[in-house]
Amino acid sequence: MALRIRLQRHGRRNRPFYHVVVAESRAPRDGKFVERLGYYDPLTQPATIEINFERALYWLNVGAQPTETAKALLSAKGVLYRRHLDIGVKKGALTQEQADAKFNEWVAKKEAKLNELKKKYEEAKRKKQEERLKLEQKVREERAKKLAEKASEKAESTENTSENE
Secondary structure (H helix, E strand, O other), X not given: OOEEEEEEEEEEOOEEEXXXXXXXXXXXXXXXXXXXXXXXXXXXXXXXXXXXXXXXXHHHHOOOEEOHHHHHHHHHHOHHHHHHHHHHHHXXXXXXXXXXXXHHHHHHHHHHHHHHHHHHHHXXXXXXXXXXXXXXXXXXXXXXXXXXXXHHHHHHHHHHHHHHO
């Protein structure tokens, strides 16, 4: 029985949402699975990836093979890097403390980069909203100006008709 870590598609048309699961390789994409490890939402900025780190590491250690996309997700969350460090510890290249220090340093850098990216998207979204509000204000002013002109024209026409009588 060959196990794969792969994505199960959920969500509606044009709005994908994926569950990261461990399933037998012969099972259908959205069919039976052994364990659900987390989820992946590609539509958020930046994409949301939630994975149970310990269980994913366990399944990799017992031989489950990730698909290319699942491998990218596991790599982004640091599961593959942690596994790489654990193998180094087993071989004697590193001590457990060194491996933990390297991994914690990597996690800190990753979180800083992700926070910076989130700030960038929020700033861009805020600027876009401000521009939209400015444009909307201009449109309101133009409409008010046109209404004022029409009202003054109407007042003049009623004044002219009352003088003619």
